[in-house]
């Protein structure tokens with residue numbers, strides 16, 4: 118591996134109260150690569166992902182031990198500022214969640230809260246982000262209409278554009294296509310492919326083919342533990358462990 | 371089958387009972403008008419609503435309720451200036467910021483405040499607050515517009531707070547998370563996403579809270595000072611609409627002009643609150659809260 | 666930049682906490698004054714004797730009895746009508762125009778000022794129906810005022826009954842009425858009662874609706890029928906504080922009466938709040 122590691126966790130443990138949802142997970146995420154997290158429902162993929170931008174902080178009674186590091190900085194260091202962290206590590210959710218505002222305002226939101234006041238800059242970044250998210254042509258004539266009028270697939274791409282607008286270094290995606298039809302899904306997958314040249318992407322998916330199609334590396338989780346992580350090709354063709362093989366071939370449980 | 375016939379009958383029975391609220395409301399309106407309209411035989415509507423002198427027991431009597439209307443409007447506006455920020459801020463705190471343990475304590479406090487009888491609050495304004503502000507501001511009487519507004523505010527806060535809290539609380543977490551994930555602070559998320567998304571609920575809450583303040587009787591009867599004059603300062607005594615009715619009904623001879631005038635004041639009061647409620651109903655129905663995007 | 670944003674957040678959250686503290690302080694101050702100045706007036710005699718010496722001495726027994734009997738009348742009238750209305754709205758009615766109209770009526774009834782209820786009670790119950798100033802007229806006036814609260818509480822209780830309960834019963838061939846009576850109402854019952862207690866506690870503290878319909882200045886005798894006029898705690902406070910023969914000298918009686926009234930009301934509220942918390946726990950698991 119010659120490219121640098123953008124983000125990694127080392128022996129990360131996560132607790133919801135007394136319940137330990139993540140056990141000693143260590144993964145390196147290489148810069149400008151797509152890493153897929155797969156595993157059966159309830160194995161802790163979302164929990165792990167949400168550790169990486171500290172979204173879990175919102176839940177009362179949680180506890181984290183071990184390390185999660187972005188560049189050289191421990192993101193659970195008490196002196197670290199979560200707001201800045203979340204700007205650097207963007208997130209796209211399973212269900213599209215546009216704000217009940219106009220399309221333009223949705224994308225401009227992150228810029229505005231981050232203190233960008235220059236209208237020209239905002240307009241330029243909004244356009245660029247919408248283009249990056251491959252939705253510009255569909256919405257360019259209705260930027261001032263409510264985002265809630267878009268279709269599900271469009272809303273999800275709008276949410277991606279919104280995340281891109283603040284220029285994140287890492288993008289976390291939690292089953293971003295699970296609520297979409299095949300065509301919208303394909304669009305999102307193409308998008309991930311293009312974005313990976315500039316961003317480090319970590320994506321949770323239930324769809325094995327999708328993981329195989331979009332990712333460079335794949336990590337398999339089971340019951341809160343990392344079972345195996347490897348290059349996607351290797352993991353899907355020559356898994357090291359029987360457990361992994363059973364899962365990806367559907368002989369699971 | 372017989373069983374099903376019984377079921378139909380039962381259903382109609384329940385419908386009849388459910389109509390009772392409409393019947394009661396209609397009866398209230400009918401009787402207010404029946405007893406209130408006759409005053410128009412003595413004064414014109416314009417003289418009644420905009421007359422500046424309320425001397426119902428003089429001979430000849432004056433039935434101008436402008437000072438009373440203004441009294442009501444002023445105390446409501448001033449109490450709104452206190453109660454709206456207090457109520458909405460408390461609601462936001464409870465719904466979005468407070469740890470569970472804190473809101474478990476604060477919510478019952480708000481409920482107890484809501485259950486405080488108005489006569490006790492009026493009494494408190496009279497015997498504790500009045501002497502206090504009289505000394506503090508060095509004014510001749512402590513029973514005045516300011517005192518009544520302050521007391522009214524504490525009657526309106528629980529209404530505003532509990533309805534706004536529902537609205538703020540029901541903003542989907544997904545929106546909050548979306549904003550935080552973009553690097554907005556918790557506070558920016560509140561101001562730019564959560565409050566706008568719950569604005570219709572908050573407006574409804576404010577309207578209902580103010581409507582409660584307009585119609586509140588005992589507080590203004592006991593703490594407002596009772597002078598039927600157009601106030602020129604916040605420390606002037608006033609006599610809002612409900613206070614006039616409550617204070618004078620005892621001395622108004624049955625079906626006298628004065629009696630009819632008091633019912634007519636009741637109509638004005640009713641119209642005020644009726645409009646408030648229609649507005650609240652309209653807002654909450656028309657601008658139903660926008661939830662998560664649907665697929 | 667980010668420091669500034671976080672500082673703004675800190676300041677504003679602090680202000681929110683101040684707002685909460687003001688509410689708490691307001692309640693605490695009112696309760697403190699009533700309790701600290703009222704408890705000395707409380708004695709067995711105060712609770713069990715009628716007022717004497719032009720209401721400058723003695724107790725408040727007739728007021729307690731009056732308030733309780735007004736409340737009984739209120740609940741006997743409003744509970745059946747309220748629950749039945751809620752059953753219709755929640756169990757039978759769909760989203761029809763009529764239902765929206767009924768709801769509009771209930772909402773507006775809830776917003777009618779208390780003194781207007783008093784006027785109505787005077788014109789309708791006292792005069793037209795010739796009940797005179799009596800427990801019945803006052804109780805019915807309070808009952809109409811309480812109705813929206815009881816309907817709201819009952820509807821909420823009915824809504825919290827899980828759908829599968831109803832479906833299971835209907836699937837066994839029970840009619841809707843049988844389902845409501847045997848399945849829905851028993852589950853909703855505690856919620857209905859809790860809500861009704863809250864509504865009743867509001868009625869107990871109201872003064873304006875009973876001033877001219879049920880309560881009088883002074884009557885030495887306890888009521889013997891629902892056609893008797895009564896004294897009532899909230900009205901008694903008002904009377905002593907504004908029109909008594911010696912307002913300053915009876916301060917302790919005023920505070921004492923206020924203490925009895927808020928104890929009664931807070932007691933009802935606490936009971937309802939605790940009962941509701943217990944019910945929620947039970948529903949959860």
Ligand SMILES: Nc1ncnc2c1ncn2[C@@H]1O[C@H](COP(=O)(O)OP(=O)(O)OP(=O)(O)O)[C@@H](O)[C@H]1O
Nearest residue numbers: 133136138156157158159160161162163164165176
């Ligand atoms: N807020 C929470 N409080 C307590 N336990 C939780 C919470 N959220 C998730 N869990 C538990 O943590 C475990 C992991 O959940 P998580 O949502 O991370 O799974 P997942 O792999 O994303 O599943 P899915 O594929 O269904 O989305 C589960 O057992 C779940 O029940």
Ligand SMILES: [Mg+2]
Nearest residue numbers: 162163164291
């Ligand atoms: Mg998940």
